[in-house]
Every structure is written in C-alpha cells, then in structure tokens.
Amino acid sequence: MGETNAVKVYALSGFLGSGKTTMLQRMLADARARGEKAAVLMNESGEVNLDGLLVDSAVPMAEMLGGCICCTIKADLGMELLRLVEEHRPDVVWIESTGVAQPLAMMDAVTEASLYAHLELCGLVTVVDARHLLDRMRVGAGKTLRLMRDQIRGASLLVLNKTDLVGEAEIAELAAQLREWNASAPILPSVRCEVNPEAIERALPGRFRSRPDGTDERRRDGGQPQAREHGHHREQNHEQMHERDQSHDQGHSRNHDHAHDHAHDHNHAHSDNHDHRHERNLHQDRDRNQDHSGSRAQGHSHPDRERAHDHVNVLTHYLSGPVDSADFERMLRELPDGVYRAKGIVTFTDTASRFLFQYAYKETDFLRIAPQKPVPDVAVFLGEDFSSSDVLARLLKLTRQEN
Numbered sequence: 001m002g003e004t005n006a007v008k009v010y011a012l013s014g015f016l017g018s019g020k021t022t023m024l025q026r027m028l029a030d031a032r033a034r035g036e037k038a039a040v041l042m043n044e045s046g047e048v049n050l051d052g053l054l055v056d057s058a059v060p061m062a063e064m065l066g067g068c069i070c071c072t073i074k075a076d077l078g079m080e081l082l083r084l085v086e087e088h089r090p091d092v093v094w095i096e097s098t099g100v101a102q103p104l105a106m107m108d109a110v111t112e113a114s115l116y117a118h119l120e121l122c123g124l125v126t127v128v129d130a131r132h133l134l135d136r137m138r139v140g141a142g143k144t145l146r147l148m149r150d151q152i153r154g155a156s157l158l159v160l161n162k163t164d165l166v167g168e169a170e171i172a173e174l175a176a177q178l179r180e181w182n183a184s185a186p187i188l189p190s191v192r193c194e195v196n197p198e199a200i201e202r203a204l205p206g207r208f209r210s211r212p213d214g215t216d217e218r219r220r221d222g223g224q225p226q227a228r229e230h231g232h233h234r235e236q237n238h239e240q241m242h243e244r245d246q247s248h249d250q251g252h253s254r255n256h257d258h259a260h261d262h263a264h265d266h267n268h269a270h271s272d273n274h275d276h277r278h279e280r281n282l283h284q285d286r287d288r289n290q291d292h293s294g295s296r297a298q299g300h301s302h303p304d305r306e307r308a309h310d311h312v313n314v315l316t317h318y319l320s321g322p323v324d325s326a327d328f329e330r331m332l333r334e335l336p337d338g339v340y341r342a343k344g345i346v347t348f349t350d351t352a353s354r355f356l357f358q359y360a361y362k363e364t365d366f367l368r369i370a371p372q373k374p375v376p377d378v379a380v381f382l383g384e385d386f387s388s389s390d391v392l393a394r395l396l397k398l399t400r401q402e403n
C-alpha cells in the first residue's frame with residue numbers, strides 16, 4: 001500500500017444466499033490479477049465462518065461471527081476494519097455482510113472508521129437473488145421484501161444474480177423493479193456473479209485512482225471527471241441515508257412507545273447423543289450473550305426497537321457424528337418453506353471426505369473440503385417463521401439413525 005493512497009473499502013450486501021461469497025471470490029481473483037493486495041472482513045450470523053472456507057487462505061481475513069454488523073456488533077466493525085488495515089496494509093478491503101444486514105447502517109460504521117484511518121468507502125455492491133426476489137414480489141408486502149428493497153436502495157452497483165433460474169421476461173420485470181427502487185445504480189445481470197470486470201470498473205469509481213489533476217484515468221470517452229462523478233454519487237447516497245435515517249427514527253419513536261420484551265426461545269438443549277444447538281434471533285445482544293457464559297441458551301429480553309431483520313431466525317446445530325448422505329439430502333429437500341438458507345459442514349457415513357453444503361432457496365450444493373484448521377460438523381439454518389424445533393428434530397433423527 002502506498003503511503004498516500006487510501007485503502008479502498010467495498011461492502012457486499014444482499015439477502016441470504018443471493019451470491020455474496022460467490023461475488024467476493026470473483027472480486028478477490030480480480031484484485032489478484034491487478035496485483036492489488038486484498039483483505040476481507042467477513043460477518044456471519046452463525047458461529048462458524050463457513051463462507052471463509054471458500055476464500056483463498058492467502059487473503060488476510062477478519063471474522064465477525066454470531067451477530068450482525070448492522071446492529072448487534074456494529075460497533076466492532078470499525079475496530080476490526082482498522083485492525084485489519086493496520087496489520088496487513090491492504091490496497092483494498094471487501095466487507096461481506098450477513099444476508100440480513102441493513103446496508104446503510106453498515107456503511108455508517110465504515111465511514112466512522114475512516115475518521116481514524118486513511119480509508120475510502122468506494123462502493124456498496126448488492127447481490128440480488130433473481131428467483132427469490134421475484135417470488136417475494138409476487139407475494140407482495142412483507143418484512144423480507146422490505147429488507148431486500150433496502151439492500152437494493154443503498155447499492156452503488158446491483159448484481160442481478162441467478163438469472164439462470166428465471167426467464168428473459170422475468171429478468172426485464174426484475175430490472176424494472178430494481179430501477180424503481182434504485183434509480184442510479186448500474187444493474188448487471190449474472191449467473192454465478194460472472195460480470196464483466198469493465199462494467200464493474202465503470203460502476204465502482206474507486207477502483208481506479210484519479211490523476212492528481214482530478215481527471216479520471218479510466219474515462220477515455222470524454223465523460224465527467226471521476227472526482228465529480230464520485231462526489232455526486234456519494235452525495236446521493238448520503239441523501240438516501242438521510243432519508244432512511246429519518247424513517248428509522250420515526251420507526252424508533254413509534255416502537256419506543258410500544259417497547260416490548262422479546263423472550264426468545266434460546267433452547268440450548270444438550271440432547272442424549274450430545275448434539276448441541278444454539279438458537280436465536282439475529283439481534284441477540286452479544287455482550288449479554290457472553291455474560292451467560294456456559295448457559296447462554298437462557299432466554300433474555302430487551303426493549304430494543306424492532307430491527308429490519310427481527311423476523312429472521314438462526315438455528316446453529318453441531319452434529320454429533322456422520323450422517324447418511326441420501327438421508328441428509330432428503331432432509332434438505334424437505335426443509336420447510338420458511339428456511340431460506342442453510343449451510344454447514346457434514347461428514348457422511350458413506351464417503352471418505354467431508355463436505356461443505358449449501359442450501360439457498362431450495363437449491364443445494366455440496367463441495368468436498370479439507371479444512372486447514374479444525375472445524376466441527378455443523379449446520380446453520382436461517383429463515384423466517386420456521387419452527388426450529390421441527391428442523392432440530394429432523395437433524396437429530398439423522399444422527400440417531402447412525403448411532
């Protein structure tokens with residue numbers, strides 16, 4: 001990193017399973033090809049960094065697990081970012097948020113960190129799951145649709161991913177919806193986030209340094225100098241942020257009157273065969289959680305305002321042993337509709353190796369892995385209004401069958 005160049009920071013947003021890690025892998029490969037040193041700040045809702053297993057181990061990475069950087073661990077984001085930058089001196093940092101993060105709250109934390117280090121927030125890339133968004137649009141209003149809309153609104157670049165799962169007319173319909181929610185961000189349709197690097201360069205101004213005279217190296221078409229374009233862009237985001245802050249505040253004061261305790265189901269039952277789970281909502285207060293040490297499964301209550309993803313449940317379950325592969329695949333296929341995303345590491349009784357499994361909105365994927373550090377067999381489920389005890393029962397059945 002040069003003495004005078006700011007570290008470029010990009011944030012990746014997008015609903016659960018939309019393709020953020022897939023996009024991250026592409027961006028890291030791109031940085032490598034450019035000779036740029038990249039670092040990653042990874043936020044996962046579960047307690048194990050499963051996405052991190054998919055990132056080149058040579059890339060410096062800070063992990064923020066078991067909370068969401070837009071709320072419960074927002075304060076830590078700036079700290080982690082500063083530490084990462086100080087320790088590794090990267091040219092560029094990519095932040096991958098959880099699939100339920102409010103992007104503007106996350107950007108707020110990055111901007112705060114830039115007061116203490118030479119950082120520049122250069123873009124917010126939102127990856128959109130074409131199939132899932134379309135289904136949500138068909139259903140109409142709902143918290144998940146609102147969260148998707150917020151992630152789309154805040155973006156400086158929209159990657160309309162998984163277009164292999166929809167038709168041409170649906171892509172056009174989706175693009176029109178994205179345009180309605182976000183008038184300025186370029187929209188790049190993609191399959192597995194395969195997007196033209198030049199289109200990304202045009203969309204994310206910080207990827208090219210402007211010349212000392214303020215003109216833009218990459219603009220060979222007589223367009224506006226980058227400095228102005230960039231400034232304009234940031235102003236726009238600020239405006240959007242301001243607008244959103246106001247509505248947030250309104251929401252806050254409304255909720256304030258109705259402040260209520262959430263008594264979440266934090267069962268931490270250690271079953272007979274020592275399977276072990278941890279269930280909670282994403283806004284669980286981490287500090288309180290630590291206070292519970294050893295018995296953090298206890299319910300807790302707090303009068304916080306309702307957050308955008310209060311409706312999202314997380315179930316983390318540590319498997320006690322190998323399971324049959326066909327039974328496991330069937331269990332995934334038969335997951336309740338409310339489970340949007342599942343991922344984890346599993347050992348099968350009928351194969352020699354371990355697998356990273358992915359389940360994203362009804363599609364499954366298995367990747368053979370050989371982790372470099374010890375990782376448990378674990379399954380994380382995220383979704384809306386699904387019964388954790390039902391999913392847990394299905395998992396326990398799998399391990400019981402093998403014992």
Ligand SMILES: Nc1nc2c(ncn2[C@@H]2O[C@H](COP(=O)(O)OP(=O)(O)OP(=O)(O)O)[C@@H](O)[C@H]2O)c(=O)[nH]1
Pocket residue numbers: 014015016017018019020021022023051097098099161162163164165190191192193341343358359360363364365
């Ligand atoms: N069919 C299809 N699958 C895709 C596409 N892009 C990614 N996937 C798959 O979708 C699953 C989720 O992709 P990820 O990149 O892990 O999504 P993510 O947004 O990082 O997920 P979370 O961080 O858990 O919210 C994986 O199994 C991917 O292989 C695509 O364009 N089409």
